[in-house]
Amino acid sequence: MYFSKATLTRCGRPRCGAAIRWTITEAGKKQAVDAEPITNNHPHASKATRAVHCDVHGHLRSRTITTARPLVAGEARMMAHAITCTGTRTTPPPRRPAPARPRTPSxxxxxxxxxxxxxxxxxxxxxxxxxxxxxxxxxxxxxxxxxxxxxxxxxxxxxxx
The missing domain is CATH 1.10.287.110 (DnaJ domain)
Structure with a gap:
């Protein structure tokens, strides 16, 4: 299956920068997948659980591959980028607790x-x-x-x- 180079971006996490594609899941959320489809003889083929296809509007859609809904023609088997990402996740600084308010008696x-x-x-x-x-x-x-x-x-x- 051929995907447009226009859908190709880079992972923004520090020390990763891998090529990824953003897809829209069935739940309507964005999910990053690795840029290239996985073949059955790939070492990580068992982890590649996303079926990706391009809809009529040119958007990449993804879903989970299950036994009830196997990979069909027109879909590529791809891996969620979160599995292979080597970058470090940036976490926000811890939140300071709110100042304690004096307890008002009942x-x-x-x-x-x-x-x-x-x-x-x-x-x-x-x-x-x-x-x-x-x-x-x-x-x-x-x-x-x-x-x-x-x-x-x-x-x-x-x-x-």
Missing amino acids: PYDVLGIPRSANPTEIRRAYRRLARELHPDLNPDPGAAEKFKAVTRAYATLTGGR
């Missing part, structure tokens, strides 16, 4: 109740803490922020009712 923790609490227990806990932390009744400077947190937690658990 609404249940803010109100000091178990997660299995019913609406009556939620309301009782909110009212007790509201009386204790209300800025008009508690002169502590941090009480206002705690009161706001308790109010937000109650609104979250009750849906703003």
Whole structure:
């Protein structure tokens, strides 16, 4: 089978530079195959599992050769370039972990109740803490922020009712 020289490129990995052809797989992804077809007496013939053909638009298409779908006329047996590539794969630098965000307590923790609490227990806990932390009744400077947190937690658990 004859393939156009226009489909011939070079592998871009460092220390490889082998001649390859880009094909489109049945899944629609690009895959590099070695430039020349493999014959049955080639030493790596058992690894050559790609059937490559040129479609009506001039695109190279490839598929896996299986016993259910053997090589047919008009297809060339080729090897995926990943098997023979001698280049080194360039990997991106490791990602830095995102800075840890301070863990916000759950609404249940803010109100000091178990997660299995019913609406009556939620309301009782909110009212007790509201009386204790209300800025008009508690002169502590941090009480206002705690009161706001308790109010937000109650609104979250009750849906703003």
